[in-house]
Amino acid sequence: MKCTKCSGKMAEKKDITNDGVEYTYFECKNCGEQIVNMKQLHEMAARYGEMKKYTAKLSKWGESIGLRIPKELAKEYGLEKDTEVSLIPEKKAIRIITTK
DSSP, rough: BOTTTTTTBEEEEEEEEOOOOEEEEETTTTTTEEEEEEEHHHHHHHHHHHHOOOOOEEEETTEEEEEEHHHHHHHHOOOOOOOOOEEEESOOEEEEEOOO
C-alpha cells in the first residue's frame, strides 16, 4: 500500500485505544501519515460492540416509561439521583448525554 500524501510505503501497525480496544492501522514509513481502511474500521467497531453490552428492562412509571441504568454504567458516567440528561433521538437509537 502506498501513502496518499508522499507515495511512500505503508506498514500495518497495531495500537490500543484508551478503552483497551486493540486495532490496526497503516503508517507511512516516510512521512508518518496514518490511515485506517474500512476493514480495519469495521473490525474495531465490532470489538467496541462486544466490549460492553448491557440490558435493561423498561417499566411503566405513571404515564411515562422508565429505564433503569445498571449501577456500573451509572458509576462510570457519574449518574446519580436527579442527574439531568438530554435524550437525543437517532435513527435506531436514543443517545443519553449528561448536561453537566
